[in-house]
Amino acid sequence: MYQTRMIFRLVYLLEILVCVCLCLALAVAAHAEPTPVEVVNPVTISPPLPPAAPAEVTVSGVTDTEATISWSPVPYATQYSVWVDGQRWTGSTSPGVTIQGLQPSMTYTVYVTAANESGESGPSASVSFTTMPPVPTAPEKPVVTKVTDNTATVQWHPLPPDQHIQAYRVYVDGKAVADVQPQEGMQAAELTNLKPGIHTVAVSGLNANKEGPQSPAVSFTVQAVTAPTGLQMVNHSHDTIWLQWDKVSGSEKYEIYVGEQLAGTTDQTSYTLTGLQPDQEYQVSLIAVLPDGNRSQPATLQVKTLPVPEAITLSGLKERIFPYVNDAIPALVAVFAVGAAFAIARMARVPFSPFSWRV
Structure with missing residues (x-):
């Protein structure tokens, strides 16, 4: 028992001694002078120079609302900025970016700057471009008139001027058959070589951007309609001719032409031509028109007005x-x-x- 106590005391004294030694060593180290270190081949780290202005700026992929801007990489550049009409538009870490949110048919001027931690470069050379016109909208439903046994005329309203239409594409029975140049006012196209039967026609607009959607299709029927019969002159004077003909079954109206000029229309089987010249020959044509727009072959008649009658006077008598x-x-x-x-x-x-x- 006595021996055990002595051992514990000795251990305790040793621990105290160790602590005292450590404290003395730390005190000596704190007051000692540091050993100088010799630096071999020193390196000076300096910030990079500001980048140069980008070069070879190009514009591609222009649509009505976006364009792609590209340029050559600039050494030491970590960031690029694209400026549109003097305003910082967007940024990029690579030498190219697509700018969006542009307006159709507008001219823009762009340039690019490069930057790093040392600053930003001056602007690159400016490049201008014009966006495409907007994609054409679908025209209104067309109208088909003057249908014969193998031809027809299709008409439609023009698209707005801001769509810059370069041509209208006409589709018959789902197939494109013609590109028609824009005209003043109502647009029109003559359809030829039609076969008897039911047909559909639709129209689309094209501009520098692309072809727009087709209009609603309209149906029409091509069938052979015989020329009216019995066309005759029942009376005439020096400036008037009275015409009469047989009724064409199913017809809605009749068109009367003097030469190539439309003189008038009627739903009756007679017509009076007025305002003619005395003692003149005329060629009269008569066409029957069906409710679906089909038109008959023309019936023709050569007529002549009378001379002007002499006035009755006393000396004449x-x-x-x-x-x-x-x-x-x-x-x-x-x-x-x-x-x-x-x-x-x-x-x-x-x-x-x-x-x-x-x-």
Whole structure:
């Protein structure tokens, strides 16, 4: 028991001794001078220079709302900025970016700057470009007129001017058949070589951007309609001609032409042409039009107006009558003599009396 206590005391004293030694060593180290270190081949670290302005700026992939800007890489550049019309538009860490949110049919000027931790470069050379016009909208539903046995005319309203339409594409039965240049006012195209039957036609607009969607399709029927029969002139004067013809079954109206000029339309089987020139020949054409727009072959007739009648005047009457007076006197005398003879003979048979004239 006694020995155990002695061992613990000795251990405790050793621990105290160790702690004292450590404290003395630390105190000596704190007051000692540091050992100098010799630096071999020293390196000076300096910040990079500001980058140069980007070069070879190009524009590609231009649409109505976006464009791609590209340029050559700049040494030491860590960031690029694209400026549009003097305003910082977007940034990039690579030498290229697509700018979006542009307006159709607008001209823009762009340049690029490069930057790093030391600063930003000056602007690159400026490049200008113009965005595409907007994608065309679908035209309104077209109208089909003047349908014959193998032709028809299709008409439609033009698209707005800001869409810059370069052509209209006409589709018949789902197939593109023609590109039509824009016209003033209503747009129109002549469809030819149509076969009998039901057809559909639609129209789309094209500009420098792309082709727009097609209009709603309209249906029409091609069928052979015979020319009207019985076309005749029933009367005429120096400036008017009266026409008449047989009814065409199923027709909605008739078109009357004088030469190539449309004179008028009617739903009757007669028509009066007025305002014509005296003593002139005219070619009249008559076309029957069905409710679906089908038109018959024309019936034609050659007609002529009368000369202008001479005005009746006193001098004219004298000139016409007096040359014949001498020739008429013997005849008048003979008529008078015959009449007188009949009167005398009647009086000879009837006794004269003052009361013979009473009723």
